[in-house]
Amino acid sequence: MNMTTMAKGLSKFVLRSSLRTAVALPLVLAPAVSVTVLEAAGVSASFGKAEAQEKTRKVPAMRENVYKKLGKVQEAADASNWPAALAALKEMEAGKSKYNGYETAQMYYFYGFVYYSMERYKEAITYYKKVLAQGAENLPVALEVGTLLTIAQLYFVTENYDQAINYLNKWFAAAEKDQINADSYALRGQAYYQKGDQGKALADINTAVSMYEKEGKIPKESWFGLQRFLYYEKNDYKKVTNILEKLVKHYPKGEYYKQLAGMYGELKREQDQLHMMESAYIAGALQKEKELLNMGYLFMGNEMPYKGAKVIDKGIKEKKIKRTSKNLETLAQAYQMAQELQKSIPELEAAAQMSDKGDIYSRLAGIYLDLDKNEKSIEMGGKALKKGNIKRPDQVYIILGMANANLKKYDAALKNLKEAKKDKRSEKAATQWISFVESEKKREEQLAI
Known part of the structure; x- marks a missing residue:
């Protein structure tokens, strides 16, 4: 790969x-109720008219005595004294048979608000529904529309998404265009x-x-x-x-x-x-091993291997990338691609020691041969064969043959090359090297006479 x-x-x-x-879905907005609940609910402090005027709908007027009772609830709500607010509402509810539809709706609206504030959302939904149950003829449009949205939001919070959508669709149908x-x-x-x-x-x-x-x-x-x-x-x-x-x-x-x-x-x-x-x-933002390795591979794949090596090296030093044989080999490969052979060698040697295969030692043998360090090449090749489990032992024998030939150890070189020749994949190359080594050996012998 x-x-x-x-x-x-x-x-x-x-x-x-x-x-x-x-x-990540944020918690839905709280029902649109201000601290001053009476004003949020659309209750006016003006009395003496037969009906409260609303843009598109006429509703019964709220009488002063009911307004005062709601004011008592308001005071408790302002102080976040929810038990007192509920007590005032229950006292008020005892006489609800005397209230008109609008006044009853406002009472239930307060119930909904108090239960919402106490985070008792299911009870809040029950009472907001009672607001709507008073009928459109008793509700200002703003109160009806706002209550629909509040119920939808509360159903969302309680994860009843079918009902949330149901009430949202009702709200979309009832709301003014500029409200949507x-x-x-x-x-x-x-x-x-x-x-x-x-x-x-x-x-x-x-x-x-x-x-x-x-x-x-x-x-x-x-x-x-x-x-x-x-x-x-x-x-x-x-x-x-x-x-x-x-x-x-x-x-x-x-x-x-x-x-x-x-x-x-x-x-x-x-x-x-x-x-x-x-x-x-x-x-x-890249802190995980896979992310850092991915960054290194991307640099290497885009002909910036030195940058890739620096990323991997830094990750290993910071212990974000595990110091495994495979990762050290990748680091060495990045240095090799960047023509930084001297930096790649220590990493490869460390990787070779940790590996259960001899392949990395065989690579080191080739690198040392290219650097004209023939004795080190022979040492690494020997370690590769000793560790075993090598994909291409024939290539190791070729390298050993070349290194020994460079050191004029012709008998050892011929022994290595003849071993390589046994593999058909290296037969041609080994034969050529054998011919070369034999001629060099013969030449050296003649010069010695």
């Missing part, structure tokens, strides 16, 4: 494992995602992102996260890449650099992949 193939394999592993766990914003679509998109309806989830989150971008605003990070994940599930890598480019730009994080590098790899954009991985490395 070459360096580029190894890099792609590791890159794909990192990408898939990170993208599949990338959807990007957050609304994002919330419904998250609910569809949690329910497993990826098609509708993608449509809604795309709308949310598009609305923000048209206004010149930066979409929320979690929106990009959901959008990216859904496109990844569709194997639409171009879309995923586009979204990750936005994340890198607006929310620069090491994880996004890595994921974008992985997507560039999927799209065969090797140079972009390399640059993005290098950015992640410089940012300190």
